[in-house]
Amino acid sequence: MKHHGVNHPNLLRNYVLIFLIGLFLVLPFFLNPYFLHIMIMTFLFAYLSRSWDLIGGYAGQFFLGPVAMFGIGGYTSTLLYVHFNLYPWIGMVIGGILGMAIGISLCYLSFRFGLTGIYFGLATLTFPEILRIVVLSLEIFGGVNGVLIPLRKSSLLHFQFDGKIPYYYISFFMMLLSIYIMYRIEKSKSGYYYIAIREDEEAAESLGIDTFKYKLIATGIGCFLLSIGGTFHAQYLMFVSPDSSFGIAVTLEIIIRSIVGGVGTLLGPVIGSFILTPLSDISRGILGGYRGVHLMLFGVIIILIILFLPQGVGKWFEKLYDNLRTLFEEKISFLVKKDEFIKYK
């Protein structure tokens, strides 16, 4: 009998949330720079993967070009900073808008010409490759070596800091922001539209949902967020290069986290990043001496996860959480019962 328990279904969720946020807020003071770096990359890829999943998971589009927007964001802010001394924060917004505009145009054309499935996937996979070659070949974009961000001074305005801790907090809040945006979309009416579009686009259309419009909205928001992630990545590493910004490897890194955690779920991409980022960084640290071995391992992990957990690890966590919640409610209801018992006496 459930009604004996605390009548607040989100109580446990809120406890867990507050605990986790508190934990991550104090955590950086106990970490050495190496683990701080791992945490920053974990947050960043959780953010990127969460943003991609809006397009690739919720809207269900086979979007293989997140790295285009990621690179555009990084290059825009960096070039504006280097050549025009424009603060990276402003460059970030400009890069975001540019990435969004390009992403929307690409997807608009693709949807208009009826590209779906693997055809849409190949178009979006090829697009960043074109950008990579253009950036690589033209000296105004820094060519093969990329662009170094000049070291000015450690200040918030210049998006440059001495230690890693400020980057930690920025990336942490970016991750929270992306989750919050997704949460709001999920709870709004359009969240249900996206589920309908993902499950059966034609059926959704016949019910009167403007699938074209909603797919473009998802693309726009996702691309904007991805571009901003690119600026953060550039400022954190203090340089941009064709491969680190537009490389297909980055696309894979982003998408794989979402698949591992669970595509089209609120926390799936975040869980995926919390599993894969430390795993790949630490395995790189241990196996770095043997060139290529850690990527072999990565390949095997991907294959195993797709074969044995095609729904993602997130589903498994969901079950664990549900069990925990049942246990929690039973405990509380037990306390309440005892209370009533005392009252009766």
Place this chain on the structure above:
Amino acid sequence: MISVTFILQLLINGLLRGSIYALAAIGLTLIFGVMNIVNFAHGTFVMLGLYISYWLYALLGIDPYISLVISVPTLFVIGGLIEKYTIHYSIDAPEINQFLITVGILLFIENMALFIFSPDFRAVRVEYQGAIISIGELIIGIIPLVASAISVALTVGLYLFLKKTDLGRALRAVAANKEGARLMGINLNYIYFIAFGIGSACAGAAGTIISPMYYIFPQVGHLFLLLSFVIVIMGGQGNFIGAFLGGLIIGVVESLCIIFVTGSIKDAIVFSCFILVLFFKPFGLFGKKER
């Protein structure tokens, strides 16, 4: 400066190179047509073909064109086993899962090559390396000519196999209608195994054929992977002749690009053409309306 001879020369170079691209792409289009899976690990099979002929040449002194006898069956078995133990289980999975499983295979094989063979650039240098035939002012290298002839021969052989033999008919039947083919008693598991094996063998053959022309390193497959995609889409899904013509077109376009641009920008042009083809001719240049 740009004379007719020059353009003719570029055309010939493009056609010779394109026929080899076509061989690799035909393997991809066969897998795409029969299994409806886009194999992102296709380029690594080209890489394996290159390494097989390199090591046979370096260790045993076997001519790269004779090593086809070894590389083709080897790649057939490797491809078949990969299909049987991994890809087979994702045939009905969502596209994104299929994409990632083939990417996982790509990462595994490519980095295994990196680990075992080191990232060094290697090359096969045969005695007839510089030999040429000249017709008037035109110059044709012996190696591209032989390579192209072999790949055309293999393509024709594969075409006849698909048209004339029972197994070939079964492959085409599965490509046309999976359920119908199964109702007619065709063993789908076996056909998938064969299709993936033949597809991988085509890539491996292309790799072996080009071994005297290219540098050999673990990431060499990427170029062929992207080019094969372009060609397959241009030709239309599973369209054998389309892929062959697509290969020739891409070879010529790439070759003629030299007139206008230099360096890697030509790849950007090829890819831009690809996106335009996707927009305007999503079923391929020679494709029919239905998929």
